[in-house]
Amino acid sequence: MTHSQLTPGVAAGRLPRDSYADNFSDLHAPLTAHEAAVASDRCYFCHDAPCMTACPTSIDIPLFIRQISTGTEESAARTILEQNIMGGMCARVCPTETLCEEVCVRETAEGKPVEIGRLQRFATDTLMEKGVHPFARAASTGKKVAVVGAGPAGLSCAHRLALKGHDVVVFDGRAKAGGLNEFGIASYKSVDSFAEREVAWLLEIGGIEIRLGQRLGENLDLDALAADYDAVFLGMGLAGVNALRADGEDKGNVTDAVDFISDLRQADDLPALPVGRNVVVIGGGMTAVDAAVQSKLLGADSVTMVYRRGKDRMGASLFEQDLASSKGVRIIYNAMPVAVHGNGAVQEVEFEYTVDDGGKLSGTGERFFLAADQLFKAIGQTLTGAPADLTVERGKIVVSETGRSSRAGVWAGGDCASGGDDLTVTAVAEGRDAAEDIHTSLSVKE
Amino acid sequence: MANLASTFAGIKSPNPFWLASAPPTDKEYNVRRAFEAGWGGVVWKTLGEEGPPVVNVNGPRYGAIWGADRRLLGLNNIELITDRPLEVNLREIKAVKRDYPDRAMIVSLMVPCEEEAWKAILPHVEETGADGIELNFGCPHGMAERGMGSAVGQVPEYIEMVTRWCKQYSRMPVIVKLTPNITDIRRPAEAAKRGGADAVSLINTINSIVSVDLDNFAPQPTIDGKGTHGGYCGPAVKPIAMNMVAEIARNPETADLPISGIGGITTWRDAAEFIVLGCGNVQVCTAAMTYGFKIVEEMKSGLSQWMDEKGHESIDAVAGRAVPNVTDWQYLNLNKISKAVIDQDACISCGRCFAACEDTSHQAIEMSDDRVFTVKDDECVACNLCVVVCPVENCITMKELAPGDLDERTGEKVAAEYGNWTAHPNNPSATAAE
Ligand SMILES: Cc1cc2nc3c(=O)[nH]c(=O)nc-3n(C[C@H](O)[C@H](O)[C@H](O)COP(=O)(O)OP(=O)(O)OC[C@H]3O[C@@H](n4cnc5c(N)ncnc54)[C@H](O)[C@@H]3O)c2cc1C
Ligand SMILES: Cc1cc2nc3c(=O)[nH]c(=O)nc-3n(C[C@H](O)[C@H](O)[C@H](O)COP(=O)(O)O)c2cc1C
Ligand code: SF4
Numbered sequence A: 001m002t003h004s005q006l007t008p009g010v011a012a013g014r015l016p017r018d019s020y021a022d023n024f025s026d027l028h029a030p031l032t033a034h035e036a037a038v039a040s041d042r043c044y045f046c047h048d049a050p051c052m053t054a055c056p057t058s059i060d061i062p063l064f065i066r067q068i069s070t071g072t073e074e075s076a077a078r079t080i081l082e083q084n085i086m087g088g089m090c091a092r093v094c095p096t097e098t099l100c101e102e103v104c105v106r107e108t109a110e111g112k113p114v115e116i117g118r119l120q121r122f123a124t125d126t127l128m129e130k131g132v133h134p135f136a137r138a139a140s141t142g143k144k145v146a147v148v149g150a151g152p153a154g155l156s157c158a159h160r161l162a163l164k165g166h167d168v169v170v171f172d173g174r175a176k177a178g179g180l181n182e183f184g185i186a187s188y189k190s191v192d193s194f195a196e197r198e199v200a201w202l203l204e205i206g207g208i209e210i211r212l213g214q215r216l217g218e219n220l221d222l223d224a225l226a227a228d229y230d231a232v233f234l235g236m237g238l239a240g241v242n243a244l245r246a247d248g249e250d251k252g253n254v255t256d257a258v259d260f261i262s263d264l265r266q267a268d269d270l271p272a273l274p275v276g277r278n279v280v281v282i283g284g285g286m287t288a289v290d291a292a293v294q295s296k297l298l299g300a301d302s303v304t305m306v307y308r309r310g311k312d313r314m315g316a317s318l319f320e321q322d323l324a325s326s327k328g329v330r331i332i333y334n335a336m337p338v339a340v341h342g343n344g345a346v347q348e349v350e351f352e353y354t355v356d357d358g359g360k361l362s363g364t365g366e367r368f369f370l371a372a373d374q375l376f377k378a379i380g381q382t383l384t385g386a387p388a389d390l391t392v393e394r395g396k397i398v399v400s401e402t403g404r405s406s407r408a409g410v411w412a413g414g415d416c417a418s419g420g421d422d423l424t425v426t427a428v429a430e431g432r433d434a435a436e437d438i439h440t441s442l443s444v445k446e
Numbered sequence B: 001m002a003n004l005a006s007t008f009a010g011i012k013s014p015n016p017f018w019l020a021s022a023p024p025t026d027k028e029y030n031v032r033r034a035f036e037a038g039w040g041g042v043v044w045k046t047l048g049e050e051g052p053p054v055v056n057v058n059g060p061r062y063g064a065i066w067g068a069d070r071r072l073l074g075l076n077n078i079e080l081i082t083d084r085p086l087e088v089n090l091r092e093i094k095a096v097k098r099d100y101p102d103r104a105m106i107v108s109l110m111v112p113c114e115e116e117a118w119k120a121i122l123p124h125v126e127e128t129g130a131d132g133i134e135l136n137f138g139c140p141h142g143m144a145e146r147g148m149g150s151a152v153g154q155v156p157e158y159i160e161m162v163t164r165w166c167k168q169y170s171r172m173p174v175i176v177k178l179t180p181n182i183t184d185i186r187r188p189a190e191a192a193k194r195g196g197a198d199a200v201s202l203i204n205t206i207n208s209i210v211s212v213d214l215d216n217f218a219p220q221p222t223i224d225g226k227g228t229h230g231g232y233c234g235p236a237v238k239p240i241a242m243n244m245v246a247e248i249a250r251n252p253e254t255a256d257l258p259i260s261g262i263g264g265i266t267t268w269r270d271a272a273e274f275i276v277l278g279c280g281n282v283q284v285c286t287a288a289m290t291y292g293f294k295i296v297e298e299m300k301s302g303l304s305q306w307m308d309e310k311g312h313e314s315i316d317a318v319a320g321r322a323v324p325n326v327t328d329w330q331y332l333n334l335n336k337i338s339k340a341v342i343d344q345d346a347c348i349s350c351g352r353c354f355a356a357c358e359d360t361s362h363q364a365i366e367m368s369d370d371r372v373f374t375v376k377d378d379e380c381v382a383c384n385l386c387v388v389v390c391p392v393e394n395c396i397t398m399k400e401l402a403p404g405d406l407d408e409r410t411g412e413k414v415a416a417e418y419g420n421w422t423a424h425p426n427n428p429s430a431t432a433a434e
Helices: A019-023 A033-041 A052-055 A061-069 A074-084 A087-093 A105-110 A116-129 A152-163 A194-203 A222-229 A255-267 A286-298 A319-324 A424-444 B028-035 B086-099 B114-126 B156-169 B186-194 B233-251 B267-275 B286-291 B295-312 B351-360 B383-390
Strands: A144-148 A167-172 A210-211 A231-234 A252-257 A278-282 A301-304 A330-332 A337-340 A350-357 A360-371 A374-377 A410-411 B005-006 B011-013 B017-019 B040-047 B060-065 B074-077 B104-109 B132-136 B176-177 B197-200 B206-208 B211-215 B216-222 B230-233 B259-262 B281-284 B337-341 B365-367 B373-375 B396-400
Touching: A019 A286, A019 B373, A033 A061, A033 A116, A033 A424, A033 B011, A052 A061, A061 A074, A061 A116, A074 A116, A074 B267, A087 A116, A087 A194, A087 A424, A116 A194, A144 A222, A152 A167, A152 A194, A152 A231, A152 A424, A194 B197, A222 A231, A222 B233, A231 A424, A252 B373, A255 A286, A255 A374, A278 A286, A278 A360, A278 B383, A286 A301, A286 A319, A286 A374, A301 A337, A301 A360, A301 B060, A301 B230, A319 A330, A337 A360, A350 A424, B011 B104, B017 B295, B028 B040, B028 B086, B060 B197, B060 B211, B074 B233, B086 B104, B086 B114, B114 B156, B132 B156, B156 B176, B156 B197, B186 B197, B186 B211, B186 B233, B233 B259, B259 B267, B267 B281, B267 B295, B281 B295, B286 B295, B337 B373, B337 B383, B351 B365, B351 B383
Parallel strands: A144 A167, A144 A231, A167 A210, A231 A410, A252 A374, A278 A301, A278 A374, A301 A330, B017 B040, B017 B281, B040 B104, B104 B132, B132 B176, B176 B197, B197 B259, B259 B281
Antiparallel strands: A337 A350, A350 A360, B005 B011, B060 B074, B074 B230, B206 B230, B211 B216, B337 B396, B365 B373
16 A cells, blocks of 8 residues: 555555665764765865864764875874774764854854765774774773763773773663663664664773663663662663643543654664654754754655743754755744644644743733644653662763762663763763763772 | 967977976887877977987886875986987977977087087077977986086086077077986076076976885885985975076076976866966976866866956066065064964864973974863964964964064063064174164
8 A cells, every 4th residue: 555645644655665764874974085085175274173172972073074184084083082982983973063063163164074974984884894892991990980871972981991991881771781772762863773873983992891671760770779789870861751731631542752753763674664645843952953844854745843931942953953854844934833633543633832931931812723633742751770879960970070870889871971062072072071970989999 | 358378488388387398208209199189388208319219117107195095206217318219309399389289399408518519409499480499407316427408507618608509509599407306496597597598497306315115225116136326206396496497586686587387286276376486388298197178177276266256467467576575584574473373163072282382392282181282372472383284274274463462471462563683782793673
């Protein structure tokens, strides 16, 4: 049975089979060697470069770009990976337009930054394609560290600890490692199973054991970990999602955007994945954009993103918003959901326009309706499963600069912990810094 | 429209752009295309004596230096003179000259350093109707080992001798092409003049090893595991060529000797620079080999636009205009004092000026916490390194202090009068200022 974009309801295979591969191909094509040479030549090798400061992992960007320009991509990759072991993934998913590239002096000068992200990918891809893992472990210290969560924070922490000679066990509740790299990031940012390949490559350091299906708060508990290991790092991300608090939220085909994305990321056969004819996404962050864009790419006829505040307040960067628009997603600003209507399954969503008065949001009273066969909620993820004895404020485990939680011997980082934006690169930085601090504290105890 | 017509050593051409003796001028096919494209003249690829021609290598002849976007910056070659029979070349030269009487046709020659050899070839060349000859005393590889090319060009006495033979046995204007592979370029130029040369042309290529294959430990281009030094040309050699041209132009002994400028000329601006440094015309090789014959259109339009804008009516009106301003270091005015000034609106805060001045120069730039860069006048020596390394044109400029202003670095007032090293108190052999 064949479907089209106009098939009513939620249906699979809306597009010709061969258009899926195209739709879900690399967002930014990799640079060829010549393109990389030209792109790297644009770097001014700034003194105390602003891009380095803007990078949460403080990669020495001018240095690695110069290494590319002199034909030593492997050295460039090492420069990157020493600071950021997930430099390959970050090169693909970092919102560089609000990080390193935003402050590039060539952005200031001519509105066209050096293509730092793509150059970073060029270097790291070159190294990884050679099957090289450029780091070797220090002699074993005999210390054991438990890491909870095999996302960017946990894996970055584990790698740094292993490097220092500690033995690491990483526990994750899911059936596959990688965290949101594997289950969350938009597919066109991480094609060809990159997340999975990167995890395998990272583990080549040795000394890291991954135990899957182990969930803190279910079949794993902090006291036991603290007793069995010399230190514990929590990098469990934000496993819960916020509720809409609109009437009718429990109707059919109303789902969390993260679940839809996770299904999509794990799908072997995209044409078999059902999507609505009319899709509505509520939210204004990366998750909302990713759910909206990927619905469109799957063949939804109309996709509308509705965000309760203005364009400038939106969590997704301007680049992401433009990306959504260019794929045909309509974005409605300043509107909030009031009710979900439908007989069993969602048919219509009712919204009210809002005014944002210096942060205080209120409805204007004016309402409108959007037809919807599928409604995705993307209004933020929440911390779940955090051990009760840790201090939690504003939904995050409170940690120090170096990731120490309120409980001695327990560190935390990434999305689940306070400080920094909820980004892959921030999670990597926090995991790394916590590992350094754990290493220091384990060394002192000698 | 400015008049681009040129008369060089008595040889007329519709514009001052000639193709230098090299592959672009190796045969009738190329030269006809060059003339169709608008080149004012050609110096035919160097001819050797009668008999079996030389042979070239059958592997790569070129090495190169590139910029990041693969812009060709320097070219190196191990090609010899023409490898086609003399009679074929002569026949073709005659045919082309007959069809393009308004274009300059110069024949480059290189025969052994014997009177008989020169005496033998000159009548054949004359018979083609060519406008002049160029003596190739420059080729640095292959021919030098056989006692020709730069082996002659490095010995002023030989230059003088061969030039004299050519003047004696031919009525054609004689241009002597000089090799840059010599310590003082004025000596061979003087020798050419003594021998009766009508003009000199320079530079030929520079001895060079352009790159080394780090896997095989061999210079490139590599043939069967070996390489040899080749001749360097293209944009990279222009500064060297211009200095040599200027040295000849301002040498009283050779000041009136016409110069055909060669070496890295790629745009109209390059050509204009050579011309104002004393050249009557210019010759181009690498640029044509890189981009094809069509570039002459840009060279002609650019040169005439510049001349029109500045009100220069002819090539003669601008030729040599910069020569009086080329001087020796000791005559530079030490009393002119400048300071670097950074335009804060244009500054993009890259900090390259800071790194350069702080690490390698005079610690005269200050960097604030929020990346504002300012010059410390009490440290700035006006070297202008910051200007050179700044990626934004005109962001950093050198501002000259007026006489009477305080130089904060020395604590002294800027003098109004000219003062150079010859009269400076620190100069042990200073003579009193006049
Ligand atoms: C849809 C979406 C798109 C995104 N796009 C981008 C992007 O383009 N660029 C960008 O920089 N960032 C993006 N982000 C944010 C980024 O993915 C996160 O900031 C980052 O993954 C955080 O890493 P983490 O290691 O802290 O947590 P996670 O990646 O969430 O990893 C946490 C891990 O812990 C496991 N876990 C959770 N609870 C438990 C428990 N109780 N016991 C055991 N294991 C547990 C999970 O299974 C998971 O493997 C996106 C996020 C989402 C949701
Ligand atoms: C491949 C090649 C062959 C050359 N052959 C000759 C030659 O036969 N006779 C000669 O006088 N100069 C020869 N030259 C030197 C050029 O005429 C010219 O002097 C030199 O290349 C510098 O000019 P350019 O920088 O414009 O190339 C040759 C140059 C090249 C690149
Ligand atoms: S001109 Fe030279 S000394 Fe003066 S600020 Fe610039 S680099 Fe420093």
